[in-house]
Amino acid sequence: MQATSRDNPGSVGIVSPHTLSFDQGITLQCGEHLPSFDLVYETYGELNPERTNAVLICHALSGHHHAAGYHEEDEDRPGWWDNCIGPGKPIDTNRFHVVSLNNLGGCHGSTGPRSKNPQTDMPYGAGFPTVTVKDWVRTQAMLADALGIERFAAIVGGSLGGMQALQWSIDYPDRVAHAVLIACASKLSAQNIAFNEIARLAIKMDSPPDVAPEAMPGLGLARMIGHVTYLSDDSMGTKFGREVKTGDIGQGRDVQFQVESYLHYQGSKFAQAFDPNTYVLVTRALDYFDPAIEHDGDLVETLRRATAKFLVISFTSDWRFAPDRSNEIIDALVAAGKNTASANIISSMGHDSFLMEIPRYFSVLGAYLDSVASEVDV
Amino acid sequence: MRVDLQHVADFVEENSRVLDLGCGDGELLAHLQESKNIKGYGIEKDQEAIEECIRRGVNVIEHDLNFGLDRFPDDSFDIVVMTETLQALESPRKLLKELLRIANRCIVSFPNFGHWQCRFQLLFRGRMPVAEHLPHQWYDTPNIHLCTFRDFDELCQSEGLQVVERSVVDPQYRKVSKKSGLSNLFGTTGFYVLGRPQ
Numbered sequence: 001m002q003a004t005s006r007d008n009p010g011s012v013g014i015v016s017p018h019t020l021s022f023d024q025g026i027t028l029q030c031g032e033h034l035p036s037f038d039l040v041y042e043t044y045g046e047l048n049p050e051r052t053n054a055v056l057i058c059h060a061l062s063g064h065h066h067a068a069g070y071h072e073e074d075e076d077r078p079g080w081w082d083n084c085i086g087p088g089k090p091i092d093t094n095r096f097h098v099v100s101l102n103n104l105g106g107c108h109g110s111t112g113p114r115s116k117n118p119q120t121d122m123p124y125g126a127g128f129p130t131v132t133v134k135d136w137v138r139t140q141a142m143l144a145d146a147l148g149i150e151r152f153a154a155i156v157g158g159s160l161g162g163m164q165a166l167q168w169s170i171d172y173p174d175r176v177a178h179a180v181l182i183a184c185a186s187k188l189s190a191q192n193i194a195f196n197e198i199a200r201l202a203i204k205m206d207s208p209p210d211v212a213p214e215a216m217p218g219l220g221l222a223r224m225i226g227h228v229t230y231l232s233d234d235s236m237g238t239k240f241g242r243e244v245k246t247g248d249i250g251q252g253r254d255v256q257f258q259v260e261s262y263l264h265y266q267g268s269k270f271a272q273a274f275d276p277n278t279y280v281l282v283t284r285a286l287d288y289f290d291p292a293i294e295h296d297g298d299l300v301e302t303l304r305r306a307t308a309k310f311l312v313i314s315f316t317s318d319w320r321f322a323p324d325r326s327n328e329i330i331d332a333l334v335a336a337g338k339n340t341a342s343a344n345i346i347s348s349m350g351h352d353s354f355l356m357e358i359p360r361y362f363s364v365l366g367a368y369l370d371s372v373a374s375e376v377d378v
Numbered sequence: 379m380r381v382d383l384q385h386v387a388d389f390v391e392e393n394s395r396v397l398d399l400g401c402g403d404g405e406l407l408a409h410l411q412e413s414k415n416i417k418g419y420g421i422e423k424d425q426e427a428i429e430e431c432i433r434r435g436v437n438v439i440e441h442d443l444n445f446g447l448d449r450f451p452d453d454s455f456d457i458v459v460m461t462e463t464l465q466a467l468e469s470p471r472k473l474l475k476e477l478l479r480i481a482n483r484c485i486v487s488f489p490n491f492g493h494w495q496c497r498f499q500l501l502f503r504g505r506m507p508v509a510e511h512l513p514h515q516w517y518d519t520p521n522i523h524l525c526t527f528r529d530f531d532e533l534c535q536s537e538g539l540q541v542v543e544r545s546v547v548d549p550q551y552r553k554v555s556k557k558s559g560l561s562n563l564f565g566t567t568g569f570y571v572l573g574r575p576q
Contacts (some may be wrong), residue, residue, distance in 0.1 A: 023528050071492045311432070329440055334419055337395075341432045343425075360425055367432045 040109030045093030058157035064108035113277030157352035222268030232350035400463035404436030492526030538575035
């Protein structure tokens with residue numbers, strides 16, 4: 001896919017992140033208290049005078065606040081969801097005021113394991129408290145308060161981001177008009193948790209975990225495992241097949257397949273940029289996520305209090321959060337009498353499809369957000 | 379609105395929970411939401427139709443009816459509507475029973491293969507019938523389980539399904555006499571309100 005040029009009318013152009021400090025602190029679901037914390041965020045598009053056109057973007061495992069546009073003229077790549085957010089794009093910044101933040105516990109500017117613990121004057125590191133999806137949603141609501149946004153026209157998220165949107169609809173029913181849940185699940189399966197645990201174990205093998213990034217093969221390995229679950233057999237077959245990069249299969253010596261080389265590259269690139277403790281923290285948040293637990297596992301009962309309308313999108317080749325996982329959410333929404341639309345998009349690109357510019361996907365998302373925009377008259 | 383949908387809408391009571399199987403672009407549900415304050419959900423597999431439902435603000439679930447309706451619990455709706463879809467299903471008999479598991483009333487409409495035009499074309503021209511109410515050529519028709527009204531009546535009887543109401547129209551959507559011989563000859567579309575076996 002070609003990167004959008006920053007001069008392109010479809011790009012939000014040059015953007016700058018902002019930081020808000022919350023000096024009142026927060027007591028997290030685990031009971032631990034953070035005396036203060038920062039959230040870094042970006043916004044695209046204007047907030048209308050009635051303050052009704054705000055859209056919150058919730059990010060997934062390795063995401064962050066930089067969802068669209070460019071930080072600098074010569075930045076290589078735009079924000080992680082630039083193909084979807086911008087003037088005339090499905091999340092249309094001509095109509096919506098888009099807010100995108102880095103979640104608490106992240107490693108892109110918001111308070112997290114790399115931040116200094118004011119009590120010890122040392123980085124929190126692995127001692128950063130456990131953060132849950134519920135905590136994220138609460139801190140996002142605090143950010144919304146600070147930005148003067150009483151109610152979001154829509155909260156949109158893919159994968160773990162979709163889980164946050166779902167949690168929003170339950171925890172703050174009056175503050176979200178539409179929840180868009182893309183390629184997500186209402187809780188992780190045993191297989192999902194298993195992959196996360198393997199990733200965490202790999203990270204723990206980097207000992208100590210806070211050494212120089214280039215010496216963190218464990219974090220790289222964790223990413224390699226995760227990456228395989230984001231793709232599909234088909235998409236890997238199409239992209240790499242059995243192509244050999246070096247060596248000769250006939251001799252069976254020093255062979256490296258293209259797919260191996262690709263995974264090594266992805267792993268080491270990620271290990272240089274990401275924080276291992278954030279990775280552990282976020283995979284734990286994923287594992288623990290289960291909003292229905294408050295109603296003895298009954299998702300229908302849990303969703304009764306939601307007042308939002310829902311759009312649920314899944315992808316046929318996604319095996320991390322397969323279409324059936326979305327169907328569980330859809331069926332619970334219908335049983336709870338919630339307004340719901342759903343689409344199962346044909347795609348060979350696995351879980352990663354949610355980040356791809358797939359014509360039908362963008363068309364459905366655009367159509368839905370079009371109706372959201374009409375509701376708030378923008 | 380499509381005339382046949384208006385016909386179906388007349389059978390739906392106010393404030394009911396409606397499941398529309400094969401809801402198309404959501405026209406019926408949108409109308410019922412507005413005129414009868416119903417809570418409706420459409421099931422559809424056609425991508426463009428789904429998007430149209432979304433634009434109209436009609437609840438729509440992407441699902442292929444041929445995969446069954448296990449995902450809907452018993453008595454989860456007041457009424458299930460299925461217009462012009464029965465004849466395109468892989469297992470119409472099985473699905474009919476499912477409809478009456480999900481709700482205790484269902485409305486089914488389908489084209490009549492016993493209409494005189496069909497009989498005429500087959501008998502005198504030796505050709506697969508093509509008519510206003512059955513516009514497809516044999517090689518590209520989605521209709522794999524066509525039947526006559528008499529066939530359907532017999533199925534209801536053998537399955538013990540209660541025919542609560544039955545209305546038959548001609549191509550101009552005028553009601554046709556309820557006498558079964560005549561309606562099976564001159565009716566093109568049948569509307570059946572079915573109830574559970576008693």
